[in-house]
Amino acid sequence: MVLSAAAHDQIREEIGHYPNPRGALLYALHVARDETGRLDREIFAELGEHFGMSAGEVAEVASFYSIFNQPPAKAIVQVCTGLPCCLKGARGIVREAEKLTGAKSGTVSADGRFAMVEVECLGSCGTAPVVQINRNPYIERVAPDSLVTLLASPGAAIEARPPAPLVSQIPDGVEAYLLPPNGERRLAIDEYKRAGGYQAVVKAGAMEPKDIAATVKDAGLRGRGGAGFATGLKWTFMPPPDGGPRYLAVNCDESEPGTFKDRQIMERNPHLVLEGVMIASMAIQASAAFMYIRGEYVVAYRIMREAIREAYAVGILGENALGFNRRFDIHIQPGAGAYICGEESGMLESMEGKKGQPRKRPPFPAQRGLWQRPTTVDNCETCAQVPAIIMNGVDWYKARGMPNSFGNTLFGISGHVKRPGIYELPLGVKMRDLIYKYGGGLEEGRTVKAVIPGGISMPVLRGDQIDVPVDHESLKTVNTLLGTAGAIVLDDRACMVRAALVIARFFEHESCGQCTQCREGTGWTYRTLKRIEAGEGRPEDLETLADTFNFMDGKCICALADGASWAARAFLKQFRADYEAHVSARKCPFPESFAV
Ligand SMILES: Cc1cc2nc3c(=O)[nH]c(=O)nc-3n(C[C@H](O)[C@H](O)[C@H](O)COP(=O)(O)O)c2cc1C
Ligand code: SF4
Ligand code: FES
Known part of the structure; x- marks a missing residue:
């Protein structure tokens, strides 16, 4: 046996959360990788025993995911070279790290101590450039000269790192309902309850499921995962209950460069996400919810797991869960470094312990989703929007935002601005204000050459188009889309x-x-x-x-x-x-x- 008895116990415990053991396969691969620093045939065979899979079958799944395919070394130095990090000097970080480690990008140093890996967006574009060593919390806003200390003794430097900067803000005058007060994290359940938390789920518990869905539909909530689909309407696509299980799958994969909002909300207000997940689950009459968090988000994963543990400990989840009058469970699964696992059907495959290759549709997830059962997929921030709608009602919600784009959202801004970050604002803020008023503008003397409005898939705007309001309908008039509302700014020097x-x-x-x-x-x-x-x-x-x-x-x-x-x-x-x-x-x- 290569893995310790404790690792096997951990895996067995995790398997207990899933209708099919393979739901725990990615988790098991992480446990094995973290403990041994390697993944090979021997380990695949050992893991396969838990899942009734051959070593080859486990290897096939592992082969799909970047995190399971990194070169073997004591310290895997992963430098993000996504666009926002490149705009903030990521190439300089790679060059300096190559010099200090003696390992060219994509290789291992001669002494086997370091592997240098360039990775795609780590979901921290507001604190670019970003480095992650092994599966440790990120080192953010890395300066080339700080690498000497970091690489001399990575373990100690990670331990001594300053707390992750709170780059999410509520601007003055905004009535916020997603973020806790500026500078604070609201991690403990008591703090969340003191701020009025877990009242919406009680209110929803007294409503008929169809009325919860109708309220969210009437409020005009549109999904925050990128496509902007009407959430309440999506919930009505679930077939009537047939006595079998049905699920909510919560998409916290957040991997598109420019997008780093779900991480902020999970790391600062985890119980709001859980409350939203509970209400969404009531609306679709789900028997359980599964949250899929990208594998690099080790801190968000830990915080959400702890929040779930606390919710069980006080009886909010589990037998007679708050508002449900029956058992209700939320489970959490780690991804492993594949952007495509954010695409909803790729995510479902990955959650089932397979390669995250998207499914052909139909059937749609509401017909045949997780483990072939009816499933709704909602984004993390979408769920976090729901408690405020249930608590305050449709008119309150529709009083903020723009026609067909209601509510606040977590706008991101990164790239060539002085104050990159996440700002909770009503939809419809002018792009110019996002850049200059909230993002702090550009370096002295520089002008905007281009801005990508919502994650890199969204069509780019020229600098002379920034007077457009940032919402679904207004952006269409300039031939682009809101996406994830994570804007990336490029100044006049940019190629x-x-x-x-x-x-x-x-x-x-x-x-x-x-x-x-x-x-x-x-x-x-x-x-x-x-x-x-x-x-x-x-x-x-x-x-x-x-x-x-x-x-x-x-x-x-x-x-x-x-x-x-x-x-x-x-x-x-x-x-x-x-x-x-x-x-x-x-x-x-x-x-x-x-x-x-
Ligand atoms: C390539 C690709 C990547 C995606 N990545 C994410 C993601 O990381 N997070 C997310 O919530 N939605 C992502 N989506 C959108 C999901 O497929 C899905 O529409 C969304 O999770 C639904 O939630 P919503 O309706 O609450 O927005 C992605 C879509 C595509 C095509
Ligand atoms: S478009 Fe096809 S090949 Fe490309 S990611 Fe989607 S399923 Fe895969
Ligand atoms: S964290 Fe580097 S591009 Fe997003």
Whole structure:
């Protein structure tokens, strides 16, 4: 046996939470990786015993996830090179770390101490640049000269790190209901109850499930996970109960560069999320809820697990759960480094302990979701919106925001602004205010060249379009979308081909590979942009790129390919002159641009 008896006990305990043991497979792989620092055939065979799987079957699942496929070393130094981190100097961090560790990016140092890995967005874009060593809490706002201490003794430096900066804020004059007061975390259940928490779930418990769904539908709540679908309406898609289990699956995978709001809410107000999950579960008459938290969010995962433990300890969850008059459970599962597991059906596959490859639809999750049973998927922040709606009513909710985009939301702002962070504001704030009033504006003398409004899949805007209100309908008038409301700002020095290249690299890396158009199209886009950026582009490359986007768009199993093509097409359309200048100058004409 390679793993300790304690590790096996932990795995057995976790298996008890799932209708099928495989629900605990990713958890088990994490336990094994954290304890031994490796994952190999021997360990796969040992884990397989718990799940009735062969070593090969476990290996197949593990092969899908970045976290389970890192080079073996004592300290795996993961530097985020997503777009917001690149805009804040991530390349300089990689270079300095390579020098100090003696390991080139993607390799292990000769003494086996360090592995250098460039990773995609860690969901902390407001504190870019970000480094994570093994599965430890992040080191945020890393300066190149701080790496000497960090890498001399990573364990001690992580222990001594300052507390994670609270980058989420309630601006003056905003009536907030998502974030706790500025500077505070509301982690303990008593604190949450003192602030009025767990009253909405009691109120909802006295309502008919259909009335809860109708209230949320009438309030016009739209999902905060990116697609903006009407939440109350989605809840009505669940079939009538048939006596069997039915589930709520809560999406806390948050992996799209520019998006870092769910982490803030989980780390600062975990019981609000739980209360929202409970009410949503009542509305759909779920027998249990499962939360899927991205694997890198070790702190949020710990905080949510502790909040759940506390909720059981005081009888809010479990037998006769608050408001349910029956047993109700919430379980929590870790992801393992795959953006595609945020796509709802990819997430369901991953939750079942499989590769996170999206499912073909129909059947939709409401018909056949988790373990083939009716399931609703809601985003983490979407759930957190629900208690305020139930407590205060439809008119109260609709009094904030814009037509068809009601309520507050957690706006993100990152990139070239002085005060990147999360701001709780009503939908419809002007992009200009988000950048200048809340985000603190740009460095002296700099102007906005571009802004991506909501995570990198959303079509980019030019600097002369920032007077648009940021809500679903207004953004459509400028041919873009709200997405996750995480804006990324690029100043006038930035090379747009380079920005498009970093984004294309992300999609190429994250495509699950099932659809030819996505697999080939994301790779082709990345390689073509790389050539153009290096000054080796040809005039006809721009037409080839446009053809590639058409080849990908609307033809695949899930919307990753659409997002990849929308993003790349918008950069080419809005900033074609930048592309042409690269081709004619045969080099990048923006010497002061951020490095990739
Ligand atoms: C490639 C891809 C990645 C996604 N990632 C996330 C994610 O990390 N978190 C999330 O809530 N939704 C994500 N979504 C959207 C989900 O598929 C789904 O629409 C959402 O979780 C539903 O919740 P909502 O209605 O509350 O927004 C993603 C979609 C796609 C196509
Ligand atoms: S579109 Fe891309 S990510 Fe989505 S299923 Fe197809 S190959 Fe996978
Ligand atoms: S944390 Fe680095 S890009 Fe998001």
